[in-house]
Amino acid sequence: xxxxxxxxxxxxxxxxxxxxxxxxxxxxxxxxxxxxxxxxxxxxxxxxxxxxxxxxxxxxxxxxxxxxxxxxxxxxxxxxxxxxxxxxxxxxxxxxxxxxxxxxxxxxxxxxxxxxxxxxxxxxxxxxxxxxxxxxxxxxxxxxxxxxxxxxxxxxxxxxxxxxxxxxxxxxxxxxxxxxxxxxxxxxxxxxxxxxxxxxxxxxxxxxxxxxxxxxxxxxxxxxxxxxxxxxxxxxxxxxxxxxxxxxxxxxxxxxxxxxxxxxxxxxxxxxxxxxxxxxxxxxxxxxxxxxxxxxxxxxxxxxxxxxxxxxxxxxxxxxxxxxxxxxxxxxxxxxxxxxxxxxxxxxxxxxxxxxxxxxxxxxxxxxxxxxxxxxxxxxxxxxxxxxxxxxxxxxxxxxxxxxxxxxxxxxxxxxxxxxxxxxxxxxxxxxxxxxxxxxxxxxxxxxxxxxxxxxxxxxxxxxxxxxxxxxxxxxxxxxx
Numbered sequence: 001x002x003x004x005x006x007x008x009x010x011x012x013x014x015x016x017x018x019x020x021x022x023x024x025x026x027x028x029x030x031x032x033x034x035x036x037x038x039x040x041x042x043x044x045x046x047x048x049x050x051x052x053x054x055x056x057x058x059x060x061x062x063x064x065x066x067x068x069x070x071x072x073x074x075x076x077x078x079x080x081x082x083x084x085x086x087x088x089x090x091x092x093x094x095x096x097x098x099x100x101x102x103x104x105x106x107x108x109x110x111x112x113x114x115x116x117x118x119x120x121x122x123x124x125x126x127x128x129x130x131x132x133x134x135x136x137x138x139x140x141x142x143x144x145x146x147x148x149x150x151x152x153x154x155x156x157x158x159x160x161x162x163x164x165x166x167x168x169x170x171x172x173x174x175x176x177x178x179x180x181x182x183x184x185x186x187x188x189x190x191x192x193x194x195x196x197x198x199x200x201x202x203x204x205x206x207x208x209x210x211x212x213x214x215x216x217x218x219x220x221x222x223x224x225x226x227x228x229x230x231x232x233x234x235x236x237x238x239x240x241x242x243x244x245x246x247x248x249x250x251x252x253x254x255x256x257x258x259x260x261x262x263x264x265x266x267x268x269x270x271x272x273x274x275x276x277x278x279x280x281x282x283x284x285x286x287x288x289x290x291x292x293x294x295x296x297x298x299x300x301x302x303x304x305x306x307x308x309x310x311x312x313x314x315x316x317x318x319x320x321x322x323x324x325x326x327x328x329x330x331x332x333x334x335x336x337x338x339x340x341x342x343x344x345x346x347x348x349x350x351x352x353x354x355x356x357x358x359x360x361x362x363x364x365x366x367x368x369x370x371x372x373x374x375x376x377x378x379x380x381x382x383x384x385x386x387x388x389x390x391x392x393x394x395x396x397x398x399x400x401x402x403x404x405x406x407x408x409x410x411x412x413x414x415x416x417x418x419x420x421x422x423x424x425x426x427x428x429x430x431x432x433x434x435x436x437x438x439x440x441x442x443x444x445x446x447x448x449x450x451x452x453x454x455x456x457x458x459x460x461x462x463x464x465x466x467x468x469x470x471x472x473x474x475x476x477x478x479x480x481x
Contacts, residue, residue, distance in 0.1 A: 213225070298427060323387065326395070
C-alpha cells in the first residue's frame with residue numbers, strides 16, 4: 001500500500017518531504033478516505049505516506065481576537081462535535097460533523113481531510129462554504145490563503161499543489177444576529193453518504209433577513225450556492241410563502257446530476273425539500289432539533305483529543321520495526337509494515353478476536369482502542385501503532401475477570417453468530433467508561449458504527465443497559481468495602 005511511511009514530528013519535516021517527493025507523497029491524518037481510495041484504485045502512485053498525527057498543537061479549535069474560528073489540520077469530526085465553541089458559534093459545522101460516519105470514524109477522520117478529499121458528498125464542505133471559510137496552504141515556497149469557494153476545480157480535484165500542506169481552516173464565528181443549520185438526507189441514520197445536503201446561514205436585522213447563504217452538497221460535481229434564493233431572501237421575513245419560494249429558487253440552482261445514489265429529478269426535489277425544511281426550522285427556532293446535548297464520542301474518561309507525542313520521527317519501510325504496546329504488553333513487529341492495523345493485529349500479533357467484516361469502516365467488527373479512543377482498525381495504517389497504546393477484545397478482561405459488558409452479553413443472550421460481537425463489546429465498553437449511566441439514546445448512538453446481520457439489536461441494547469447496572473453495582477461494592 002505504501003513503500004515508505006513516515007511518522008513526522010514537525011511541520012518543517014512534512015514540508016521538506018513534500019518538496020522532495022512531490023506527487024509521490026501524501027499527508028495522512030485520519031486516512032479513513034485515503035486507505036479506501038488507494039485500495040479501490042481511485043488514487044495511485046503514492047509511495048510515501050506522511051503521518052502528521054503525532055505533531056503537537058494541530059488539533060486545536062480556537063477563536064481569535066477578530067472573532068474568527070480556526071481549525072487545525074488534525075481537528076477531527078468528534079473534536080467539532082465536542083467543541084462548545086463550534087456548537088454555539090458554528091452550529092451547521094457541528095451538525096455536519098455529527099452526521100459523518102459513526103463515532104469510530106469521527107475519532108479518526110479530520111475536517112481538513114474531508115475538505116481535501118474533495119467529494120461533493122463530503123458533509124463538512126457545505127456548511128464551511130456557507131460560513132465563508134478559507135483555507136491556508138503552506139509549502140517551502142510560501143503561504144497562501146484560498147477561499148473555500150475557490151478551492152475546488154471538480155470531483156476530487158482542488159487547487160492544492162503536491163508540495164502544499166493545509167495548515168488552517170478559518171471562518172467568522174456566527175454572531176448573535178445570525179443563525180444557521182445543516183440538513184442531510186441519507187439512506188440510513190448513520191454510516192450514510194449524503195444523497196443531498198443543505199446548509200443555510202442567515203444574518204438578521206430584527207425580524208428581517210439582512211443576507212443569507214445557502215449551499216448545496218451532493219448534487220453537482222462541486223458544492224454549489226443558490227444565489228437567486230439568497231437574493232430573494234434579502235429584506236424579507238420568514239413565513240410560509242417566503243420559505244416555499246426560496247426553496248423553489250434553491251432547487252433551480254442545484255444543477256443536479258444522475259449517479260448511482262440518485263437521479264437528477266430526485267435530487268432536485270430533495271434540494272427543495274431540504275431547503276424548505278432548513279428555513280422552516282430556522283423560522284421556528286428549532287435549528288438545534290436532533291443535535292444531542294451530550295453526544296457520545298467513545299473517548300472514555302481520560303482522552304482529551306490528542307495523540308501521545310513521539311520523541312523523534314520514524315520512517316517505516318519493509319525493514320524498520322514497529323514498536324507498540326498491545327493489551328499492556330510491549331510488542332515489536334519486524335513484518336507487516338505495509339498492512340492496516342487490523343491485519344497487523346490478526347496476522348502478525350495473532351490476536352484474532354478483532355474481526356474483519358468489511359475492511360471499509362462500515363461494520364465496526366474491527367473496533368479497537370487506539371491511544372484511548374475507539375477506532376476502526378481496518379482504516380488505520382499499521383505504522384501508526386508506533387509508540388501507541390492499543391487495546392483489543394483480548395485485553396478487555398482483567399485478571400481473568402470478564403468486563404461487565406462481556407458478562408452482560410452472555411447473560412442477555414446478545415450473541416448470535418458472534419462475528420460482530422467483539423466490535424459491539426468494545427464500543428459498549430468505551431461508552432460505559434465515558435458515560436457510566438447512559439440513556440437509551442446514548443446506547444444507540446454508541447453502536448451506530450456496528451452492524452449485526454443476525455438480529456434486531458434488542459438483546460444487544462439490553463446487554464449494554466445491563467452492563468451499566470453491573471458496573472454501578474460493582475462500583476458501589478468497592479466503595480462500601
